[in-house]
Amino acid sequence: MKLKKLWFAILVVFMMMCLWFKNTGMEQGQFWGVYGIGITIWFLGAVVINQKWLKAFYQEIEAKTHLLKENPKQYIKEMEGMLEGKKSPMLIALLVNNIGAGYMYQKEYEMARQKLLTVPEKGLKGSIAPIYYANLAQALYCSGKEEAFLKLLVLKAKELDLFQKMAKENPEWQVMVTSMDLYRMLAEGQKAEVNKILAEHPEWKQDENWKNELEIIKERLK
Numbered sequence: 001m002k003l004k005k006l007w008f009a010i011l012v013v014f015m016m017m018c019l020w021f022k023n024t025g026m027e028q029g030q031f032w033g034v035y036g037i038g039i040t041i042w043f044l045g046a047v048v049i050n051q052k053w054l055k056a057f058y059q060e061i062e063a064k065t066h067l068l069k070e071n072p073k074q075y076i077k078e079m080e081g082m083l084e085g086k087k088s089p090m091l092i093a094l095l096v097n098n099i100g101a102g103y104m105y106q107k108e109y110e111m112a113r114q115k116l117l118t119v120p121e122k123g124l125k126g127s128i129a130p131i132y133y134a135n136l137a138q139a140l141y142c143s144g145k146e147e148a149f150l151k152l153l154v155l156k157a158k159e160l161d162l163f164q165k166m167a168k169e170n171p172e173w174q175v176m177v178t179s180m181d182l183y184r185m186l187a188e189g190q191k192a193e194v195n196k197i198l199a200e201h202p203e204w205k206q207d208e209n210w211k212n213e214l215e216i217i218k219e220r221l222k
Contacts, residue, residue: 091123092120096118104142130162
């Protein structure tokens with residue numbers, strides 16, 4: 001962040017120098033040549049600095065991922081700290097989505113739903129969108145908003161299909177995909193089919209990734 005501020009300060013100094021050159025009688029053609037080269041160099045430097053900053057930013061988020069399971073309360077605190085001062089809709093969407101995931105791990109499903117609904121839609125770019133809608137679907141169902149959950153599955157089918165493809169490389173996301181299908185069946189009243197599937201997969205009871213999901217499913221089967 002300090003480097004970005006320094007780079008903008010350099011731009012201000014450069015603009016002031018350009019005005020000074022112009023006022024000292026520099027030929028117009030020469031002036032615009034210097035101005036164009038200077039602005040081009042500054043812009044390219046800004047792009048490089050921004051890319052390095054984003055890389056470091058994403059690495060910082062990745063380094064805190066272990067807290068999501070180990071200490072979700074601390075994870076939420078860390079994400080909220082990183083959110084302070086952010087203006088980019090994409091970065092806000094990413095961080096708020098992570099905060100929502102933290103509340104899901106704390107089983108504060110209503111809080112997760114409320115938080116996720118504050119995500120700016122214009123920030124849902126690239127891979128953020130499918131992950132966000134998968135988290136929102138989970139939060140809607142787990143907070144008791146079954147009708148909204150079913151509507152989301154239809155309205156955001158494209159994004160959720162993409163999440164399903166992304167989940168092939170992530171065991172935890174595979175659980176989310178399977179559990180969302182079970183949630184859908186429960187919301188549609190297919191309890192017998194859900195019980196049958198659970199009976200076919202006793203290994204899920206020993207899988208830590210399934211702990212919260214099975215609690216929700218068993219509660220809704222009552």
